[in-house]
Amino acid sequence: MSSLSILSGGAAQGLVGSLAARFKEKTGLDIGGDFGAVGAMADRLRAGTPTDMLILTSVLIATLAKEGLADGVSAKNVGRVETALAVRESDPLASAPDAASLRKVFLAADAIFVPDTKASTAGIHVAKVLAQLGIADEVASHLKIYPNGATAMRHMAETDAKHPVGCTQATEIIATKGIRLSGALPKGCELATTYTAAITAKAKHPREAQILIDLLTAADQAGARERAGFLSL
Known part of the structure; x- marks a missing residue:
């Protein structure tokens, strides 16, 4: 057919x-x-x-x-689709009402699941935000980069990391079983x-x-x- x-x-x-x-x-x-x-x-x-x-x-x-x-x-x-934070359904929501809080969220994570940081809309933006927050080098070893946000979220749902966080487009978070939307990125770091x-x-x-x-x-x-x-x- x-x-x-x-x-x-x-x-x-x-x-x-x-x-x-x-x-x-x-x-x-x-x-x-x-x-x-x-x-x-x-x-x-x-x-x-x-x-x-x-x-x-x-x-x-x-x-x-x-x-x-x-x-x-x-x-x-x-x-319009916002770039947002994601957590596993079993984990508490990550609160990031401002840039300082977002910085703490990323620094506290032992795994950060993101889409392609060179070809995807959200991934490019995440890389920019990490640099803006001054922590790109500090969290580099914790980045888990996948071809797209949907794949990143599926792997996050299955991870054995203790404190994972994801950052991709809200639509990809919502569509992934085992993952929940934890809010859009704060003012100054946002992308729609x-x-x-x-x-x-x-x-x-x-x-x-x-x-x-x-x-x-x-x-x-x-x-x-x-x-x-x-x-x-």
């Missing part, structure tokens, strides 16, 4: 999954999605990976449209990223891609977006 091929940031995986059955009912297609660091997904498109649709940061979608790889006219914003969906320039299924974009951004799906961790624009 044919499927809709998408390249997406890991932030949208839970939301797309929640709409898969409804999408198949409307189109007869499954969703063949790859979810990961947005930079890596963009590079895969540039390398020629057959793709019908993208869900990436608004900045990347605009760049890919300028490169002739994405249809800018089809682009629609899905919502806008995600945008668009049809690719060489889409094999542009009509079906448009249907999924409409589902992702529909007014009656506001609750689903909120539950998945997307904030309204």
